[in-house]
Amino acid sequence: xxxxxxxxxxxxxxxxxxxxxxxxxxxxxxxxxxxxxxxxxxxxxxxxxxxxxxxxxxxxxxxxxxxxxxxxxxxxxxxxxxxxxxxxxxxxxxxxxxxxxxxxxxxxxxxxxxxxxxxxxxxxxxxxxxxxxxxxxxxxxxxxxxxxxxxxxxxxxxxxxxxxxxxxxxxxxxxxxxxxxxxxxxxxxxxxxxxxxxxxxxxxxxxxxxxxxxxxxxxxxxxxxxxxxxxxxxxxxxxxxxxxxxxxxxxxxxxxxxxxxxxxxxxxxxxxxxxxxxxxxxxxxxxxxxxxxxxxxxxxxxxxxxxxxxxxxxxxxxxxxxxxxxxxxxxxxxxxxxxxxxxxxxxxxxxxxxxxxxxxxxxxxxxxxxxxxxxxxxxxxxxxxxxxxxxxxxxxxxxxxxxxxxxxxxxxxxxxxxxxxxxxxxxxxxxxxxxxxxxxxxxxxxxxxxxxxxxxxxxxxxxxxxxxxxxxxxxxxxxxxxxxxxxxxxxxxxxxxxxxxxxxxxxxxxxxxxxxxxxxxxxxxxxxxxxxxxxxxxxxxxxxxxxxxxxxxxxxxxxxxxxxxxxxxxxxxxxxxxxxxxxxxxxxxxxxxxxxxxxxxxxxxxxxxxxxxxxxxxxxxxxxxxxxxxxxxxxxxxxxxxxxxxxxxxxxxxxxxxxxxxxxxxxxxxxxxxxxxxxxxxxxxxxxxxxxxxxxxxxxxxxxxxxxxxxxxxxxxxxxxxxxxxxxxxxxxxxxxxxxxxxxx
Numbered sequence: 001x002x003x004x005x006x007x008x009x010x011x012x013x014x015x016x017x018x019x020x021x022x023x024x025x026x027x028x029x030x031x032x033x034x035x036x037x038x039x040x041x042x043x044x045x046x047x048x049x050x051x052x053x054x055x056x057x058x059x060x061x062x063x064x065x066x067x068x069x070x071x072x073x074x075x076x077x078x079x080x081x082x083x084x085x086x087x088x089x090x091x092x093x094x095x096x097x098x099x100x101x102x103x104x105x106x107x108x109x110x111x112x113x114x115x116x117x118x119x120x121x122x123x124x125x126x127x128x129x130x131x132x133x134x135x136x137x138x139x140x141x142x143x144x145x146x147x148x149x150x151x152x153x154x155x156x157x158x159x160x161x162x163x164x165x166x167x168x169x170x171x172x173x174x175x176x177x178x179x180x181x182x183x184x185x186x187x188x189x190x191x192x193x194x195x196x197x198x199x200x201x202x203x204x205x206x207x208x209x210x211x212x213x214x215x216x217x218x219x220x221x222x223x224x225x226x227x228x229x230x231x232x233x234x235x236x237x238x239x240x241x242x243x244x245x246x247x248x249x250x251x252x253x254x255x256x257x258x259x260x261x262x263x264x265x266x267x268x269x270x271x272x273x274x275x276x277x278x279x280x281x282x283x284x285x286x287x288x289x290x291x292x293x294x295x296x297x298x299x300x301x302x303x304x305x306x307x308x309x310x311x312x313x314x315x316x317x318x319x320x321x322x323x324x325x326x327x328x329x330x331x332x333x334x335x336x337x338x339x340x341x342x343x344x345x346x347x348x349x350x351x352x353x354x355x356x357x358x359x360x361x362x363x364x365x366x367x368x369x370x371x372x373x374x375x376x377x378x379x380x381x382x383x384x385x386x387x388x389x390x391x392x393x394x395x396x397x398x399x400x401x402x403x404x405x406x407x408x409x410x411x412x413x414x415x416x417x418x419x420x421x422x423x424x425x426x427x428x429x430x431x432x433x434x435x436x437x438x439x440x441x442x443x444x445x446x447x448x449x450x451x452x453x454x455x456x457x458x459x460x461x462x463x464x465x466x467x468x469x470x471x472x473x474x475x476x477x478x479x480x481x482x483x484x485x486x487x488x489x490x491x492x493x494x495x496x497x498x499x500x501x502x503x504x505x506x507x508x509x510x511x512x513x514x515x516x517x518x519x520x521x522x523x524x525x526x527x528x529x530x531x532x533x534x535x536x537x538x539x540x541x542x543x544x545x546x547x548x549x550x551x552x553x554x555x556x557x558x559x560x561x562x563x564x565x566x567x568x569x570x571x572x573x574x575x576x577x578x579x580x581x582x583x584x585x586x587x588x589x590x591x592x593x594x595x596x597x598x599x600x601x602x603x604x605x606x607x608x609x610x611x612x613x614x615x616x617x618x619x620x621x622x623x624x625x626x627x628x629x630x631x632x633x634x635x636x637x638x639x640x641x642x643x644x645x646x647x648x649x650x651x652x653x654x655x656x657x658x659x660x661x662x663x664x665x666x667x668x669x670x671x672x673x674x675x676x677x678x679x680x681x682x683x684x685x686x687x688x689x690x691x692x693x694x695x696x697x698x699x700x701x702x703x704x705x706x707x708x709x710x711x712x713x714x715x716x717x718x719x720x721x722x723x724x725x726x727x728x729x730x731x732x733x734x735x736x737x738x739x740x741x742x743x744x745x
Contacts, residue, residue: 012678013133014047016121018667022660024116029656031117032059036659042667048677050118056135059117061418062385068417069093069239070110071119075137076144076234080129083111092231095238106241134681145234146180151222155209160228163208170201175210178221179229180236189213244410246393246403251448253400260450261470264349264442265491269509270303270313271322271352272341275333276501277302278323282330290372291331304508308366311373312440315363318374320355324642331374332642342494346468353441353456357391358384362425364433364440380430382419389415390434394443394453402448405431478515480539482548488513496542502528503535517551522558523623529633532559563625563633567613574604574613574624581622590616683741684720688712693725697740698733709744 010016017025025043029036034055040046049055063071073089074081087104097103111130114120120132142149155163167175178184186202190213198204202219205211214220230236283295291299291314300310314331317323322340326332340348361378371377393411397403409428413420420427438444443453451467475490478500486504489512491497500506503525504515525535535555539547565585566575574596576582582604586596594616595607606613610626617624627633654662687694693711700706709725720733 010121010123012047012682013051013118013121014044014678017043017047017050017118022664025660025663026656027116028118029659033656034058035118036654036656039654039659040663040666043663044667044677046663047118051133051135051678053135053138056119056133057139059119060136060139062416063113064243065239065414065417066106066241067110067113069235070107071114071132071136072140072144073234074111074114074120074130074132075140076147078150079137080123080131082130083108083128086111086130089234092233093235093238095240097241103241143182146182146236147226147234148182148220148223151212151224154222154224157224157228160224163210164225164228167205167208167210168201171205171208171210174201174205175221175225175229178211179226182221182223182226183214184211184219185217186219187217189219190216240414243414244407246397246407246411248397248402248404248407250398251400251402251446253398253451256400256445256448257451257467257470258445260442260445260452261467262442263439263445264452265345265471266509267313267316267352267440267442268345268348269491270305270309271317272497273303273506273509274299274310274313274317275322275337275341276506278332282326282328282332284328284330285325285374286372288372288375289325290375290377292372296373308364308436309440311367312363312437314373315359315361315378316352316356319359319361319363320352326642330642334642345471345491346463349442349471350463353443356437356441357387360384362430362433364437365425365429380425382424383430383434385416386412386419386430387434387437390431390438391443391453391456394438394449395457397449399451399454400448402446405435408435476542477544478542479545480543480547480551481545482550484517484548484551484554486515486517486543488515499538500542502530503538517554519554519558519623522555523562526558526562526623526625532556558623562623565617565622565624566631567610567617567624567626572606572608572610572613573599574606574617576602576604585617585620588620590619680738680741681715681735683743684712684715684735684738687741687743688714693744695740695742695744696720696722696733696738697742699737699739705739707740 010019017028020028028050032050032055035046035049040049060068060071070086070090073086076089077085083104087100087107090107091100091103094103094106097106111120111122115122118133119136120130122131123129137144164172164175189206193203193207195204195207198207202211206213206219210225211219211221277299283291283299286292291311296307296310296314299314300307303310303313305313314323317337320336320340321334322337323331324334340351343351360381360383362380362383363373363378365378367373368377389412390408393408393415394403405428409431412431413427419430424430435444438453439447441452442450443456444450452463455461455464455467472490474493475488476493476496478486478488478492480486485507486500488497488500492500492513500515502521504517504521506513506515508514522535532555536547536552539551539555564577565581567573574582574585576585579602582598582602585591585604586598594612596604597606599605608616614624614626625633683694686692691711693709695707695709697705697707708731710722710731711725713721713723713730715721715735718735720731720735720738722731722733723729724731
């Protein structure tokens, strides 16, 4: 494995990036896109950004289990080290390899992975030497792999054997506890003790030299002792060098794709169904921003689905900016929904999938008591990475494969072990949630990987025509039946569907939606300004069959009743054509509460708002029409909509090749006398370690350049602590302000 060109021996990460060339830089930006935004001025700035703790943690958390193990082994070795030394430590911790040459090859592959991500750099030949970045070493802590640093005066193998043989069972119990966690708290750990004076297992171990005092209150297990106790195994549990296989039985791919298309179309219908409910009765969100359990239950009843799927629809609609928070903290459809619902079905589905891929939540998670859809409990910053990985594993399988869930969870755990870190849900659980979400979206069908999941190789990929053709075609007619129902044999155009939902109540969705006409539904159309003539014309135009007489009679009967009572502001008045109805209204016990009284023949007046009178008269079984002060029918109010602002996303329009070219161009124009950040830190660390003075240049609090002769003490948390040469005062200087370090010895 060639890690560097023979002519190059980079001393710093920036020099290694410079030696790597354009292709290496492009690959690095592809693997770590956060390094490209904002655009670094040159390679030195890029190297400094790559070595920051935040960026390093982000990329380390995305490594597979084997590469993480090799990185931890390198952190446990002195800097620099060699691939052969890393392979020696890894040999006893490989679960699926025994041949030393195969282990060495697997270690080399992991080292190449780390190098491609700028987590280490290498020098050589003739001898390849590896150097980890400081942030990687800090990530694994003071005891990588649970091993103490190499002992300054290690015991030889014979001494280790003899002293362990002389130790008693209680001493071995203590050693077993320290084998993978080498430091322990002990009082007076540094006091001298002989074997004859030892009264406890700790004392006897100290006397034998099997543990050593690290501080007055801490003991540590030397590395050579731990290595013998572990029997040459670096990791407590062996790690596979290759990914676990993921497979399963197969179903007919065409059947799976048709089932997946049905699920995808059903999801689109559910999103529209939720929007229709929210238009009529916007739901007020609870204090934490979630949907109340009662409201979610009502939505589930309207959709005819369970609570889990309903919560997923609400979460997905909000993530796609189709639902948002409107006035009064109410959940409403957005203006974006009005545009989305007019798009072709495949495009609607793609927008939902893209929103799902990047949403930092697990909407497929079961809601516990007290948790709410859209509430903070479902937040999960790692969710996009988990979905991306599972989608990658799905695409690797053939369409129609019913993936074994245990194998899938094992593969996810190997590829992204940090997904199951402390404080995170178990990997088996999150794998199940994402698989359930994929089923709702149609990425799986009948429990098998569908062509829809396999087709999405990138977030911007278009749906292939054969799959897009599986969505049902739009129909522009309905079948009106004598039982006052209408059947739509497929999805309807947006405007036609909205008008039909205004005239009738949708009783079932899917490939063939069923709608029922009733007096109440027709009165809703009259409230919206429709007339009997317009309803008859609409039915004649859109029905594939003749209009049944019962429906025609119902429309005319509702029209005759509608508006026979007129309500307007006076505070409010009622105009009643039928005197018997006027007497009925006045005689109702609720009339007195509204201040109703007769003003003249067919005219009543009330001390109540018009909307209150409308509700009251409707409760009596009549169909009043509201009018303004000029006697004109009031138009229905505009549909309520939530305003959604554009989400702030990183400006990811530049390609990695363009970013690499811009960085290289800036690097060619850099100041040749400039010292790179990594070199400055190296000089400061060396001076602090040797207590040697330096001439330090930095930017003072007032922004002016300052030079001081001082002796560095330590570097920690981004701050240099140093002692001035003049008066021995202690200075604390942010490392970001340091511009030059010149050793004086």
